[in-house]
Amino acid sequence: MRVPKKERQRLLQETIERNPFIKDEELSKQFSVSIQTIRLDRMELKIPEVRERIKHVASEHLDEVKSLSMSEVIGDMIDLKLDDSAISVLDIEKEHVFSRNEIARGHVLFAQANSLAVALINDELALTTKAEIRFSRQVHLGERVVAKARVMKLRGDGRTDVTVESYVGEERVFEGDFTIYRRGEEEQA
Amino acid sequence: MRVPKKERQRLLQETIERNPFIKDEELSKQFSVSIQTIRLDRMELKIPEVRERIKHVASEHLDEVKSLSMSEVIGDMIDLKLDDSAISVLDIEKEHVFSRNEIARGHVLFAQANSLAVALINDELALTTKAEIRFSRQVHLGERVVAKARVMKLRGDGRTDVTVESYVGEERVFEGDFTIYRRGEEEQA
DNA sequence: ACTGCTATTAGTACCAGGTATTAAGTTCTT
DNA sequence: AAGAACTTAATACCTGGTACTAATAGCAGT
Numbered sequence: 205m206r207v208p209k210k211e212r213q214r215l216l217q218e219t220i221e222r223n224p225f226i227k228d229e230e231l232s233k234q235f236s237v238s239i240q241t242i243r244l245d246r247m248e249l250k251i252p253e254v255r256e257r258i259k260h261v262a263s264e265h266l267d268e269v270k271s272l273s274m275s276e277v278i279g280d281m282i283d284l285k286l287d288d289s290a291i292s293v294l295d296i297e298k299e300h301v302f303s304r305n306e307i308a309r310g311h312v313l314f315a316q317a318n319s320l321a322v323a324l325i326n327d328e329l330a331l332t333t334k335a336e337i338r339f340s341r342q343v344h345l346g347e348r349v350v351a352k353a354r355v356m357k358l359r360g361d362g363r364t365d366v367t368v369e370s371y372v373g374e375e376r377v378f379e380g381d382f383t384i385y386r387r388g389e390e391e392q393a
Numbered sequence: 394m395r396v397p398k399k400e401r402q403r404l405l406q407e408t409i410e411r412n413p414f415i416k417d418e419e420l421s422k423q424f425s426v427s428i429q430t431i432r433l434d435r436m437e438l439k440i441p442e443v444r445e446r447i448k449h450v451a452s453e454h455l456d457e458v459k460s461l462s463m464s465e466v467i468g469d470m471i472d473l474k475l476d477d478s479a480i481s482v483l484d485i486e487k488e489h490v491f492s493r494n495e496i497a498r499g500h501v502l503f504a505q506a507n508s509l510a511v512a513l514i515n516d517e518l519a520l521t522t523k524a525e526i527r528f529s530r531q532v533h534l535g536e537r538v539v540a541k542a543r544v545m546k547l548r549g550d551g552r553t554d555v556t557v558e559s560y561v562g563e564e565r566v567f568e569g570d571f572t573i574y575r576r577g578e579e580e581q582a
Numbered sequence: 583a584c585t586g587c588t589a590t591t592a593g594t595a596c597c598a599g600g601t602a603t604t605a606a607g608t609t610c611t612t
Numbered sequence: 613a614a615g616a617a618c619t620t621a622a623t624a625c626c627t628g629g630t631a632c633t634a635a636t637a638g639c640a641g642t
Binding site: 209237238239240241244255 | 592
Binding site: 224225255258259261262263278304305307309310311314315318319322328329331332333334335336337338339342 | 414444447450467493496498500503507508511517520521522524525526528531
């Protein structure tokens with residue numbers, strides 16, 4: 205029931221990480237020590253009080269919601285010449301990868317490329333109708349993917365061909381040929 | 394500066410919705426009324442105190458994180474025969490659509506199809522290497538997309554061809570031919 | 583067995599951001 | 613001018629802490 209200090213602190217850290225909502229009182233019961241001991245432990249481990257922990261979780265949440273609804277593009281657009289070319293950057297984070305092997309999921313790279321291709325079109329309505337894509341190398345957690353889109357052909361009938369190539373450093377990791385429909389309301393993005 | 398009660402309460406509700414972290418004191422300054430008035434307003438509007446609001450935001454966040462890491466599939470898998478066929482369902486919600494026209498973004502449908510195709514593979518490591526996709530009709534906010542994946546060919550070299558067709562009711566909205574690599578570590582999903 | 587050190591517990595004062603309640607103005611309206 | 617609706621004030625109390633001081637327990641070394 206009663207474990208040594210080091211062990212207790214390890215478990216404490218884990219416990220709080222798993223459930224940031226837990227109060228000192230509950231923790232003290234769980235580890236069969238006084239509240240004061242728990243507080244000393246938190247001090248040593250630099251773990252803030254419940255309310256601060258909850259606030260932190262909540263603000264992370266808000267950040268996420270914001271960054272999702274703030275832009276219609278996945279990744280940060282760093283250059284845009286309408287109907288010509290565009291570049292966006294995406295840093296691969298935890299939520300983008302398979303937890304098993306820390307390799308980015310295919311649809312993340314696709315999403316970056318697709319949203320870039322759509323943003324490139326100088327028209328109110330732009331929807332992807334077709335795409336042909338190749339993943340040439342895995343992308344790992346922590347890597348930075350730079351996607352470069354270029355308009356290849358502006359067809360008369362409202363279709364535009366866009367090619368996107370994504371790189372990590374010098375290496376190409378993704379390639380896609382997109383056909384984007386503009387204006388009309390009959391196709392799908 | 395000083396607005397009538399009804400108006401103030403409307404603004405109060407909005408303000409708190411936009412920023413759940415705001416305290417009564419700040420609110421009272423913003424509306425140039427006393428703290429007590431703010432508290433009466435909250436009572437009438439059944440808006441809980443700051444800490445409860447923050448807690449609520451935080452717990453929503455935790456739910457999300459859980460449901461994200463719980464399944465590696467976008468959408469709900471409702472049928473799965475490994476190396477044969479699988480079906481998943483995805484309800485199109487606000488976060489899936491362009492705010493301008495409420496049409497689902499292409500990469501949402503792609504993500505559903507791609508993750509379904511990958512999940513279908515009976516192997517530890519499965520990564521998409523190639524895909525050819527067609528969006529045959531727009532999908533709107535509120536619609537339910539049913540994706541059906543079927544293994545077409547199990548090649549000897551570790552490659553598997555999977556076809557995914559997605560429907561809203563009877564109508565096909567998406568079609569994709571995926572090549573999935575299994576086992577090896579040289580390709581990308 | 584006594585010293586010395588760490589670890590633990592106890593106790594008190596204080597804080598933020600409230601709730602709950604009672605009472606006293608203030609305004610508007612009729 | 614009277615009554616109702618609205619606003620402010622004042623006070624006691626709550627939770628989940630911080631900060632600090634002080635007492636006690638447990639054990640190692642000599």
